[in-house]
Amino acid sequence: MNEAIKEIKGKFGQFGGAYVAESLVATLEELEAAYEKAKQDPDFQKEFDYLMKEYVGRENPLYYAERLTEKLGGAKIYLKREDLNHTGAHKINNAIGQGLLTKYMGKTKVIAETGAGQHGVATATIAALLGLECKVFMGAKDAARQELNVFRMELLGAEVIKVEQGTKTLKDAVNEAMRYWVQHMEDTHYVIGSALGPHPFPEIVRDFQSIISKEAREQILEKEGRLPNKVIACIGGGSNAIGMFTNFIEDEVVEIIGVEAAGKGIDTDETAAAINKGSVGIAHGAKMHMLQDDNGQLLGTHSISAGLDYPGIGPEHSYLHEIGRAKYEYANDKEALAAFQELSRTEGIIPALESSHALAYVIRVAPTLAKDEIIVVNLSGRGDKDVQLVKDALEGMNKND
């Protein structure tokens, strides 16, 4: 069904493409060919489905958040529980898919970049599961604020390479992983963690993550007998969002909303809101919206959530924005912190700070909507990893008050 919105191979309208060094072209072509073959191979699909069920624990629930709904007094709120997946976030869906693809190509090693550490943990996990060697590139700044995840990856047998270049965050980890890949492509697959990068990555990641909306769509039809009014997800690079959106894109009655990280405020320079604050450019292999200065240099970003702290956005989101099929809103650090606490207290679910941005938007709009409206929001990850950071942030805020 997604072929409908793809006009040219590897492009989403003007976005996407493969803006890479010539030395990568052959590898990307190999990857594309292998993926096309794997897609048609029932055994590949069978193995993916098996691991999704038996290892990840799918399908996960579409949970009616009754107390939150009542408290907000408006639309009915359903949470897609990606936080209940093995390793605690949606990232595992894509990691397993690409891990299987690595073996399908006859390669024995994987590398990955990671921001919050979720994708790194997911990749280290599947490397252990599938017997692959694993190196994870992580910005040194991110590594410092997600120490436990670094240890977790090491525990799983991966080597974590802390990237000291540039701003020491996700974008620098992406560059470094790409550099490493160019030198080791014979036996190594680069498991990109978001719906980003050169073709065919955005497509591959979308396809593996689209299981989120495949389940959610069936579940809501079963529970409510109709489609939701709004489908909402947080957006950094955009993999949980594209996974949440894909199977609703052709349902014109469904409003699709991505929530970007506004950091310290949408009017400040410290955000990670690529669509709301950025412009079209080319970096990390694709044409997309990104935060850049007048000279075309990518800007440093800020978000309380490391997973959203990235200056670009997946090219398919740029396209959905341009054609008006999806709407991109934002929530700032404070709103995300408030939502983090709200869901914890109201539903007994501690959400990831990333997902808290989507929840913050829900908390803002749900009260303004009629009670017979339905919102499906992707709870992309659990918040255990963020508890220390939230504690520090709240103590800091209290001091400032």
Place this chain on the structure above:
Amino acid sequence: MTKYQIRDTFKQLDMDGNKAFIAYLMAGDGSLDQLLNQIQILEDSGVDLIEIGVPFSDPAADGPVIQDAGLRALEKNISLNDILNKLSEIKDEIHIPYVLMTYYNPIFKYGLEAFKEVAVAAGVSGLIVPDLPLDEEAELKSALVDSDLAIIRLVTLTTSDERLKKIVSEAEGFIYAVAVNGITGKRVGYSQEVYDYLERIKKYATIPVCSGFGISNKENAKALGGYCDGVIVGSKIVELLHNGKTEEIKNLIPEKYISSVN
């Protein structure tokens, strides 16, 4: 200067039985006020053509030496516009052709049409855009059509024959043959594979073929130059300029290399 300048330079070298020596420098490393001086050092050392690097925040195709040079330039907020302005100012004092080596985003953000005008006025002969493979080139190519700017295309060891034929057809300036698999500044060692590769490109190419990535001494340059029309040295020159060891640059190039060819 124009792209015809590149052609004329290679024609002259060929008539004299010589190979081209192409040097890379990062504009703004040191300071932009030193650019003319740096270019003159290269010219005086015997360089035939210069690649002027434009610093970029996300240099995915560069090795550590050039990355660091780019960061030093970015710390001084050196922009593409600053570089073009400086080149306009000093162009009459430069006697060899120069091309810009830039990632795509700085020129995309500048505006391709505006860039064309300003770059031509700044005496730029061509462009090397490492993250713009043939498949994505159309947008830039149509903006530069009828301009005097050559789009210099890259080929690598992993480029298939079929693709190679496409790349060399309609290629301008010279073909940039990446001699190692990987990023700038690291070399696995020259082997028969590399020489076969250069001969394969030469077989299809109708314009000069120059080879680079990983050359750090005269022996490398000589060895590689025997199989193509010129060599490109980047990281080593950036390092020597940065460390003020400009005297050593001519040791990478000169008489021996030139006279021993043929």
